[in-house]
Amino acid sequence: MNIVVLVKQVPDTYSERKLRESDGILDRDATDNVIDEIDSRGVEAGLQLTEAHGGEVTVLTLGPDRATEVLRKALAMGAHKAVHVVDDAFAGSDALQTSAALAAALGKLEFDLIIAGNESTDGRTASVPAMLAERLGIPQVTFVRALEIDGTTLKAERTVDGGYTEVTSPIPAVVSVTEKINEPRYPNFKGIMAAKSKPVTTFSAEDLGLAAGDTGGAVSWSIVLDAAPRPPREAGEKVNDDGSAGTKVAEYLASARLI
Amino acid sequence: MSDVLVLVDHFDGALRKVTPELLAAASRIGNPVAVVVGAPGTAEALAPALAEAGAATVYAAESAEATQYLVTPQVAALAAAAAATSPAAILLAATIDGREIAGRLAVRLDSGVISDAVDVDADAVATQSVFGGSYTVRSKVSRGTPIISIRANSIEGSAPAAAGTVTPLEFSVDAAASATIVAVHTEPAGDRPDLGAASVVVSGGRGVGSAENFTVVEALADALGGAVGASRAAVDSGYYPHQFQVGQTGTTVSPQVYVALGISGAIQHRAGMQTSKTIVAVNKDSDAPIFEISDFGVVGDLFDVAPQLTQAVQARKG
Numbered sequence: 115m116n117i118v119v120l121v122k123q124v125p126d127t128y129s130e131r132k133l134r135e136s137d138g139i140l141d142r143d144a145t146d147n148v149i150d151e152i153d154s155r156g157v158e159a160g161l162q163l164t165e166a167h168g169g170e171v172t173v174l175t176l177g178p179d180r181a182t183e184v185l186r187k188a189l190a191m192g193a194h195k196a197v198h199v200v201d202d203a204f205a206g207s208d209a210l211q212t213s214a215a216l217a218a219a220l221g222k223l224e225f226d227l228i229i230a231g232n233e234s235t236d237g238r239t240a241s242v243p244a245m246l247a248e249r250l251g252i253p254q255v256t257f258v259r260a261l262e263i264d265g266t267t268l269k270a271e272r273t274v275d276g277g278y279t280e281v282t283s284p285i286p287a288v289v290s291v292t293e294k295i296n297e298p299r300y301p302n303f304k305g306i307m308a309a310k311s312k313p314v315t316t317f318s319a320e321d322l323g324l325a326a327g328d329t330g331g332a333v334s335w336s337i338v339l340d341a342a343p344r345p346p347r348e349a350g351e352k353v354n355d356d357g358s359a360g361t362k363v364a365e366y367l368a369s370a371r372l373i
Numbered sequence: 374m375s376d377v378l379v380l381v382d383h384f385d386g387a388l389r390k391v392t393p394e395l396l397a398a399a400s401r402i403g404n405p406v407a408v409v410v411g412a413p414g415t416a417e418a419l420a421p422a423l424a425e426a427g428a429a430t431v432y433a434a435e436s437a438e439a440t441q442y443l444v445t446p447q448v449a450a451l452a453a454a455a456a457a458t459s460p461a462a463i464l465l466a467a468t469i470d471g472r473e474i475a476g477r478l479a480v481r482l483d484s485g486v487i488s489d490a491v492d493v494d495a496d497a498v499a500t501q502s503v504f505g506g507s508y509t510v511r512s513k514v515s516r517g518t519p520i521i522s523i524r525a526n527s528i529e530g531s532a533p534a535a536a537g538t539v540t541p542l543e544f545s546v547d548a549a550a551s552a553t554i555v556a557v558h559t560e561p562a563g564d565r566p567d568l569g570a571a572s573v574v575v576s577g578g579r580g581v582g583s584a585e586n587f588t589v590v591e592a593l594a595d596a597l598g599g600a601v602g603a604s605r606a607a608v609d610s611g612y613y614p615h616q617f618q619v620g621q622t623g624t625t626v627s628p629q630v631y632v633a634l635g636i637s638g639a640i641q642h643r644a645g646m647q648t649s650k651t652i653v654a655v656n657k658d659s660d661a662p663i664f665e666i667s668d669f670g671v672v673g674d675l676f677d678v679a680p681q682l683t684q685a686v687q688a689r690k691g
Binding site for chain 1: 673
């Protein structure tokens, strides 16, 4: 079976993230960028399925030139080939536009399954897998913590508030995985060397048949009116426990009418 | 006045707390219309509570398969309701399912979507708190019908009671594009509220020291009627199950009161809780970063402070 894994380069959560003052959009140049941790679990899930059932893993990303770094990382882990959707016209795309561009790229690929991370650490909209499934007219099975394929049926455990559900779905489908799904392998030296000769195909907006009026922040389907750094939270009262601090906390909560 | 659709979040024959909040938000923009998706009879049973919470009309999108498929019945029902009413906005809870329904619906209606709003005004301008509350962003949908998912506990006020007239809604689900729910497994959460929607959350961190010691955290949560959370360090150490993790890679919470016990306050943890209204922290280390954002901090041993607090809370309850 052939699997496409969506990967994304995101600002490192250990570095400070800023919104541009001019338009309230994430300043991706101001931060360190890394492969989203959850996406390496998506790559791992794809590799495990192709190791069991045959076929190839293609990694797909939409992003600027430097996003090739995340593709190389996935290829070094063992993915077979990579597709990079790259065009200045995509700058500032929102989740709906991103899903449209990804759907167009997927239209040029063969796949039985699409795997994504459940939620990126930057945009946190968690909706791209659902949007993509809707555009492709196929099911989405999200927040998956265990996954198997049986013929043309997918069986999964889906994490929900307070437990999990067992879900089945026909394939092709869009799956998003949680951090419980697996521990991703580290690329070894051989993998890193092999990655250098694996094919990376690039698609521009024009290659995908997307008109200039459909892409990018200027024609985004929602607009940011204003963005303000939240005033830093002020540290309040701090006491050393003299044996009565528990009672003092209760008094504090009571005085604020919280208990 | 235009209609505003609200997808009713319900469980086990009762409204979830976020539903009246969504109706309150809807009443700022227009005429609140509730959409109930469920097995036959669900809408009739929920109608009195929905009327009380401000729903003028209650659309009943009901069928046996409505509970069997994942997300797609709700998308189909909202699309049908939108075709019937041309609403000014569509509001949903910012749960896992709610955000996915919003995403699929936005594609189907060719409309813009805003996720995880913490406020919405009369013009459907949504306020979001991003990067764990370090920025406040106001946005507006600029294409189609605004679809906005709203975080629980964030909308103030309520809508005036309305008629709550139940009206059947025709809708059809594409089985080929749907995943099927085979079985639901509930992991023991006892009588505690859902972590994401609780108005009080008591969390334990590495300082709790062991799985057994988490009973101290649980006792305080129970005295306060709150949910139990855990930091990533506590979860990774095996002290508490993963589904209770608060933070960037876990649940984002925004309760009235957040109590952090033995949590240092790494940025990834703060990202998941710093929009809480009041933060209380107990930590042995007086330099712990959690104190920088605490309204009331105690430098001390959580095993002295938490039980005393539990007792004091119980005493006040009488």
